[in-house]
Amino acid sequence: MKNSKAILVEPKHFEIKGTPVPEPGPNDILLKVEYVGMCGSDIHGFEFGPFIPPKDPNQEIGLGHEVAGEVAAVGESVTGFRVGDKVLIEPGVPDGSCGYCREGRYNICPGVDFMATQPNYRGALCQYMLHPAEWTYHVPEGMSTMEAALVEPAAVGMHAAILGGAQLGSHIVILGGGTIGLMTLQACLSLGATDVTVVDIIPSKLALAKELGAKEVLNGKEVDVVSYLCSDEKFGDHGVGLVFECSGSPFLAQQAVQLVARGGKIMMVGTQSSPVPIDFLKINREVTIQTSFRYCNDYPRTIEAIVSGRFNVKDMVTNIYDYRDVQVAFTDAIDPEKKVDMVKGVVKVAGTPGCE
Numbered sequence: 001m002k003n004s005k006a007i008l009v010e011p012k013h014f015e016i017k018g019t020p021v022p023e024p025g026p027n028d029i030l031l032k033v034e035y036v037g038m039c040g041s042d043i044h045g046f047e048f049g050p051f052i053p054p055k056d057p058n059q060e061i062g063l064g065h066e067v068a069g070e071v072a073a074v075g076e077s078v079t080g081f082r083v084g085d086k087v088l089i090e091p092g093v094p095d096g097s098c099g100y101c102r103e104g105r106y107n108i109c110p111g112v113d114f115m116a117t118q119p120n121y122r123g124a125l126c127q128y129m130l131h132p133a134e135w136t137y138h139v140p141e142g143m144s145t146m147e148a149a150l151v152e153p154a155a156v157g158m159h160a161a162i163l164g165g166a167q168l169g170s171h172i173v174i175l176g177g178g179t180i181g182l183m184t185l186q187a188c189l190s191l192g193a194t195d196v197t198v199v200d201i202i203p204s205k206l207a208l209a210k211e212l213g214a215k216e217v218l219n220g221k222e223v224d225v226v227s228y229l230c231s232d233e234k235f236g237d238h239g240v241g242l243v244f245e246c247s248g249s250p251f252l253a254q255q256a257v258q259l260v261a262r263g264g265k266i267m268m269v270g271t272q273s274s275p276v277p278i279d280f281l282k283i284n285r286e287v288t289i290q291t292s293f294r295y296c297n298d299y300p301r302t303i304e305a306i307v308s309g310r311f312n313v314k315d316m317v318t319n320i321y322d323y324r325d326v327q328v329a330f331t332d333a334i335d336p337e338k339k340v341d342m343v344k345g346v347v348k349v350a351g352t353p354g355c356e
Contacts, residue, residue, distance in 0.1 A: 003021040003127045006326045008046060012334070013327070022129070026077040027075050027134065028078070029074050030073035030129075030130055031069045032127065034068060034350040037345075038344070052118050061123075064123040066150060085139075086139035087139060088137050105296060106296060107294045107296040108293055157185070158295065158298045159292055164267040172196045172244070173229060175247060175256060177202065178200075178205065180270065182209060184244050185213065186212055190310040196215055197216045198217050200218075200220065208315070239259055241264045245270055265290060266290070322348055
């Protein structure tokens, strides 16, 4: 076996470097990587460098954390997995000892080792990688490994939808129709909601939202979203009961405040990169603002939703790249001059030229 990994040597520049195949520890699996999803955080890291720069300037930076593949070897203490099994991983490994972990809220563990970020910056854009068996799941029958790699972002949407209380009878608006917005849409639908409106400014994302089950889609460049949704023909001036902000846009975060109903809830799912001023006078009628961070115990439910057909991740994939073209893939995602219409990109590792 040979191994290599894509290293971000500087912003906007990957190099694929040879590296030894790692030996699994007693509780590890060795994963032969098949597919890696391109998360928005990875794309941001490619363009600007990691959100949190490493303390050591010589630290190698790997990207990618949405990953699935095949078990190539197992550690001596591993049970339940064997060579040849198709698996997907949960990329955040908490310390298991802090108060948050003991409360069952491991997603906010301050000592978590999350792939492609501190402290180790190990990414999934490689041929072989190690992962604890404890945070590894079997790919069930009927699910492809490409779909399995997308369980991670789907679980983000599922976690947000559950925290938001989406259910049959909910009136929901999702601001931002990118990957996480569309995952949140499908999670809400899988929980029984039927009245979901998606807002974005990119026609292809709105078209996909409609195909995936949105009751209505709105182009923010063409419609005054607040005036329309708070009109008598829609939700009235009392507003919308449940609003998800899924873009990380300060403008949409403030728009959520204008949309939410008295006693309603705003779910902040997108990562805000700068402080957002909030008009608390507008929401001083028992409105809840809830942040959502990754996922916690949501993988089994998400996997079942995908396998059952209630959650369609496959049709969200608009661009598939070979591993050797990882530089092209991420450049396509950030270069407006190339005008690549990408909703969700994935990198195919195993089976592509140079990866055998």
